[in-house]
Amino acid sequence: MESKVLDGLMRPKSIAIIGASTDPTKIGYTVVNNIIKGGYEGSIYPVNPKADEILGLKSYKSLQEIPGEVDAAVITVPSKFVLEVVDEAGKKGVKGLIIITSGFGEVGNKELEATVVAKAHEYGMRILGPNIVGTLSNSEKLNASFAPLLPLPGKGALVSQSGALLIAMDMATFTRRVGFEKLISIGNMSDVDFADLVEWLDKDETTSCITLYIEGIKDGRKFMNAAKKATKPVIALKAGVSAHGAAAAASHTGSLAGAAKVYGAAFQQAGVVQATDLGNLFDLSLALSLQPPMKGDNLVIITNGGGVGVLATDAAERFDLPLKFAPKDVQEELKKHMPVFGSAKNPVDLTGMAGYDWYHDSTKFVFSHDWADGLVVLYCETAMTEPMEIAQGIKKALDESGMLGKKPVTVSFVGGDKSEKAMQWLVENEIPAYGAPDLAVHAISALREYDRMKEIISEPEETITTANKEIALKAIKAARDDGRDSLTEIEAKQVFSAYGLPVTTTYLAKSEEDAIKLAKEIGFPIVMKIVSPDILHKSDAGGVKVNIKDEAGCRDAYKTILTNAKAYKADANIHGVAIQEMAPWGTEVILGSVNDSTFGPTMMFGLGGIFVEVLKDVTFRVAPVSKKSALRMISEIRGAPILAGVRGEAPRDRVKLSETISSYAQMIVDLSEEISESDANPVLVYEEGKGLKVADARIILKKK
Numbered sequence: 096m097e098s099k100v101l102d103g104l105m106r107p108k109s110i111a112i113i114g115a116s117t118d119p120t121k122i123g124y125t126v127v128n129n130i131i132k133g134g135y136e137g138s139i140y141p142v143n144p145k146a147d148e149i150l151g152l153k154s155y156k157s158l159q160e161i162p163g164e165v166d167a168a169v170i171t172v173p174s175k176f177v178l179e180v181v182d183e184a185g186k187k188g189v190k191g192l193i194i195i196t197s198g199f200g201e202v203g204n205k206e207l208e209a210t211v212v213a214k215a216h217e218y219g220m221r222i223l224g225p226n227i228v229g230t231l232s233n234s235e236k237l238n239a240s241f242a243p244l245l246p247l248p249g250k251g252a253l254v255s256q257s258g259a260l261l262i263a264m265d266m267a268t269f270t271r272r273v274g275f276e277k278l279i280s281i282g283n284m285s286d287v288d289f290a291d292l293v294e295w296l297d298k299d300e301t302t303s304c305i306t307l308y309i310e311g312i313k314d315g316r317k318f319m320n321a322a323k324k325a326t327k328p329v330i331a332l333k334a335g336v337s338a339h340g341a342a343a344a345a346s347h348t349g350s351l352a353g354a355a356k357v358y359g360a361a362f363q364q365a366g367v368v369q370a371t372d373l374g375n376l377f378d379l380s381l382a383l384s385l386q387p388p389m390k391g392d393n394l395v396i397i398t399n400g401g402g403v404g405v406l407a408t409d410a411a412e413r414f415d416l417p418l419k420f421a422p423k424d425v426q427e428e429l430k431k432h433m434p435v436f437g438s439a440k441n442p443v444d445l446t447g448m449a450g451y452d453w454y455h456d457s458t459k460f461v462f463s464h465d466w467a468d469g470l471v472v473l474y475c476e477t478a479m480t481e482p483m484e485i486a487q488g489i490k491k492a493l494d495e496s497g498m499l500g501k502k503p504v505t506v507s508f509v510g511g512d513k514s515e516k517a518m519q520w521l522v523e524n525e526i527p528a529y530g531a532p533d534l535a536v537h538a539i540s541a542l543r544e545y546d547r548m549k550e551i552i553s554e555p556e557e558t559i560t561t562a563n564k565e566i567a568l569k570a571i572k573a574a575r576d577d578g579r580d581s582l583t584e585i586e587a588k589q590v591f592s593a594y595g596l597p598v599t600t601t602y603l604a605k606s607e608e609d610a611i612k613l614a615k616e617i618g619f620p621i622v623m624k625i626v627s628p629d630i631l632h633k634s635d636a637g638g639v640k641v642n643i644k645d646e647a648g649c650r651d652a653y654k655t656i657l658t659n660a661k662a663y664k665a666d667a668n669i670h671g672v673a674i675q676e677m678a679p680w681g682t683e684v685i686l687g688s689v690n691d692s693t694f695g696p697t698m699m700f701g702l703g704g705i706f707v708e709v710l711k712d713v714t715f716r717v718a719p720v721s722k723k724s725a726l727r728m729i730s731e732i733r734g735a736p737i738l739a740g741v742r743g744e745a746p747r748d749r750v751k752l753s754e755t756i757s758s759y760a761q762m763i764v765d766l767s768e769e770i771s772e773s774d775a776n777p778v779l780v781y782e783e784g785k786g787l788k789v790a791d792a793r794i795i796l797k798k799k
């Protein structure tokens with residue numbers, strides 16, 4: 096049902112333009128003109144209170160006058176008239192509205208926007224926009240927008256949150272020679288959002304790949320679910336990753352969780368391929384709309400020049416697809432299909448003499464061989480060869496291999512006009528071709544990354560069952576009852592402990608005598624820390640003493656800590672001093688969380704101490720996090736070898752660590768209504784089989 100309504104919006108059999116105009120300077124004129132020029136074959140109904148005819152078409156005074164059904168209505172009247180027009184459209188039985196008009200949520204007019212959406216929903220209509228350029232589809236020959244032309248035809252769809260950029264990209268399809276089947280301007284996303292379009296485009300037969308230019312997503316989880324379910328590649332370019340979230344963070348994790356990290360994690364978890372910039376957005380769209388995913392790591396590069404071969408080899412390593420030599424027998428066989436003075440290693444170097452035949456034969460052999468999972472063919476223009484002939488040789492070989500569509504291939508020609516023409520011909524024949532070797536490698540690596548992500552998504556998720564949410568909520572309630580929005584270390588450890596996190600034994604001493612008694616109970620050596628909701632950074636306040644070996648030391652530390660705390664913040668509310676077991680040395684890591692405004696509870700993991708402070712060597716996942724996914728987090732940070740065991744050090748207990756990350760993630764999901772940010776830092780990780788200890792804990796609550 097839902098998708099039928101969107102069909103009416105995206106593939107209308109009839110379209111009305113409300114606010115159509117005879118004045119060529121108006122958007123209402125341009126839209127009618129574009130629809131006619133584009134060759135749309137459905138019924139076109141201009142609506143204008145005064146005109147009888149617009150651009151040779153009969154014009155209607157109102158929607159009600161239109162004799163036939165109207166699937167979609169493009170609205171180009173000023174914002175103050177939009178609500179009334181939406182009501183009329185509803186009465187007429189219009190299915191979808193393309194609201195080009197600006198002046199809604201984007202300028203603070205949120206109430207009007209919400210009212211318009213509510214009115215449309217009363218009639219079961221969906222809205223694209225407002226504040227959009229419109230929508231364009233080559234297969235429908237429909238340019239329902241004020242962008243000048245339908246884009247160069249291609250197989251992918253491009254959805255853009257920026258209208259101006261959509262028009263610019265429309266024009267750029269001709270200069271970059273990367274076509275699109277559809278361009279959709281999504282604007283304020285008052286109703287139809289990225290998730291709705293991903294879902295709809297995934298079912299749309301004319302779309303092979305979905306490319307998104309994103310400034311901000313409203314409902315992160317809805318988007319992730321739609322992208323995860325998509326059977327076609329989804330590519331996203333996220334703009335505005337530089338200054339999000341980092342402000343006003345009270346935890347380490349909060350200060351590290353910028354949009355780049357959290358969106359990056361969400362995209363990865365949802366199987367969305369991330370484009371790095373506009374150029375890359377086009378490059379990846381070309382490859383992912385034309386070629387299938389790469390299902391293994393064996394990439395072969397064929398070249399006629401050492402230089403481009405080396406550049407491509409470097410790129411392959413940079414994009415996580417390092418080259419391997421083919422097995423000896425494959426190399427021996429390959430030698431029969433290339434010049435004797437060439438190299439059958441990887442890159443396969445045909446040398447500068449190689450013409451049609453060698454390109455054809457080696458390409459056919461490699462692409463049809465089981466060992467190769469993907470192929471990049473490079474060519475440097477030479478005086479002895481014709482680029483178009485080489486292109487034709489490559490294409491013929493690919494066709495004859497019978498493997499086109501089963502494994503991916505990309506091509507790069509470096510040269511002049513002839514090379515450009517040859518590449519254009521290749522693209523027209525659905526072989527992605529690029530002007531530089533690293534671009535061809537980047538594109539094929541995206542096809543590999545896409546396959547890897549999809550495989551991970553298909554893994555079953557294990558859930559944690561040992562949690563005791565009630566105990567955790569009790570500790571949180573104690574802080575709330577006390578009027579606080581941060582937990583003391585002792586309370587935070589109670590919450591962690593309720594989720595099975597192994598915290599260091601910690602008691603609260605309210606007097607020196609208390610401290611001695613508790614220290615003896617724990618056993619020396621001990622750690623002592625100030626407990627005050629007003630002192631979050633305890634070390635900065637001189638509020639932490641470690642390795643206290645005896646009673647005298649304990650008395651001394653008690654006095655010093657209180658004196659330092661008072662000097663640091665005279666009016667601090669001091670609960671007492673925490674007496675803690677001194678955990679033996681282990682590798683320091685940090686676990687933490689933020690409650691991201693788009694994606695909700697999100698988990699962070701990284702090496703602790705200087706690594707987190709200076710190198711920011713951390714990784715994120717939108718929670719929950721399965722144990723397998725947690726193991727991947729552990730192995731993807733730069734410092735992973737430290738945990739794997741370097742220089743004779745025993746490997747650390749990564750299994751226990753992965754379980755702890757997974758439990759922590761479950762905790763932030765269960766308590767997402769309560770916890771805003773949190774850190775377990777440091778967490779000391781011991782040798783394999785010996786577990787870990789959470790030595791310090793911080794939880795900041797959501798403000799209520």
Ligand code: COA
Binds near residue numbers: 117146171173
């Ligand atoms: N039904 C049908 N037509 C109506 C109408 C109604 N209820 N109310 C007004 N109209 C007609 C007007 O008479 C006019 O036609 P005319 O030229 O024959 O007089 C036409 O609709 C347009 O109205 P007008 O008042 O002239 O507005 P405009 O064309 O100057 O501006 C918008 C209208 C929508 C273009 C403008 O408000 C706007 O939002 N511009 C920004 C759009 C934009 O950039 N969007 C994308 C951002 S990325």
